[in-house]
Ligand SMILES: Nc1nc2c(ncn2[C@@H]2O[C@H](COP(=O)(O)OP(=O)(O)OP(=O)(O)O)[C@@H](O)[C@H]2O)c(=O)[nH]1
């Protein structure tokens with residue numbers, strides 16, 4: 314049995330960045346060589362690429378977990394860690410990428426179209442790169458960042474110009490088999506077609522694709538038969554063709570009733586109302602079928618539909634039909650806005666935003682969000698005091714401390730950097746935020762002379778509250794000694 318998979322949920326993990334290296338150059342008779350720790354390598358991305366040889370998502374159904382290679386750590390003697398290899402996942406043309414909540418992320422149409430589903434983590438800087446005139450020999454390096462990890466949904470929407478819809482056994486697959494070189498399964502029992510078939514038709518200078526979908530029956534919208542699920546494959550088509558069976562012996566059925574039923578089901582599915590449609594009256598090789606076709610034709614035409622009498626078995630009327638379809642497809646292609654043929658990413662991810670936000674969350678607790686602060690936290694080796702000092706320094710320079718103070722944060726308040734599930738929580742210690750660098754230069758700390766205005770104001774306010782309005786800012790300040 315062949316399996317067709319047109320919707321899968323996969324879990325992608327991009328490669329972690331390699332850690333930076335903290336190392337000091339060693340050479341005989343040169344005791345104080347400079348820092349020479351190299352940077353870690355970038356982790357590999359997980360990339361989806363449209364590949365013409367791939368037609369289903371089956372592969373991902375069997376192996377939904379995919380991981381790219383990690384970057385290698387940096388080494389001493391300026392050695393940079395190797396970059397992780399990208400993991401390229403081939404997907405069929407017409408794959409739609411959704412996030413776990415069903416929001417569309419990308420629409421992959423056209424061979425070679427790429428989408429980065431998981432971004433590799435950056436490598437951490439080595440201590441060589443972290444050295445500066447003020448910090449000549451850093452005793453720490455930055456950690457590599459974890460690779461992006463995501464659950465995404467891949468959904469296949471066949472990319473066909475023309476879609477054939479109709480009751481089971483109306484002859485949809487038979488039509489594809491005679492209009493194109495495709496060889497779909499054809500049989501006289503309902504629901505022969507379990508997955509869409511695709512054929513390429515050449516009509517004069519126009520080349521277009523035709524797809525059928527599994528047969529529809531009354532109540533398909535409530536899940537009867539195979540339901541409407543497969544209609545997503547015709548969402549992209551520009552022309553709809555009703556294949557009506559003129560030779561069915563089933564009670565209660567005739568081409569006009571069938572048409573109404575199918576239209577009703579299409580309406581329940583929604584979104585297809587604007588497609589031009591035409592009607593094919595099939596099985597006219599059978600005399601009764603031919604008679605019936607002639608009877609219903611005027612009614613159909615009265616509804617404004619173009620009608621084609623054909624036989625997939627005797628191949629009558631096919632040339633006319635294929636040229637009419639070619640004409641409609643050409644019209645649709647010309648009407649389509651240019652950029653639509655190269656649509657790729659619907660909502661690209663924001664990268665590198667420079668800002669951050671501070672939000673008060675209840676009494677004495679603040680949350681800092683932002684690409685940079687969150688990244689810096691991930692890069693920090695919290696076991697290394699110097700690295701923590703460097704982090705404080707960076708946050709301070711970005712203005713995080715000032716913003717916290719502005720929003721009323723006080724010493725000892727909780728400050729979370731990051732989202733709910735991956736936040737790192739600190740006690741707010743504004744006076745200490747100068748970090749390793751400032752503390753490293755004893756006696757030069759400008760805070761000894763004069764506190765910054767915001768800090769000063771806050772201290773005054775606090776003191777006033779405590780002492781019942783007396784101005785004791787000076788007292789308060791004298792108590793402050795960071796080296797105590
Ligand atoms: N006499 C005659 N039989 C036909 C014609 N077209 C299809 N058939 C027969 O009708 C039956 C169903 O044909 P399919 O092409 O499998 O029908 P389908 O619409 O794809 O059916 P499902 O896949 O079940 O939805 C087969 O036995 C075909 O041989 C036709 O033009 N004339």
Ligand SMILES: [Mg+2]
Pocket residue numbers: 485486487498499505506525
């Ligand atoms: Mg079929």
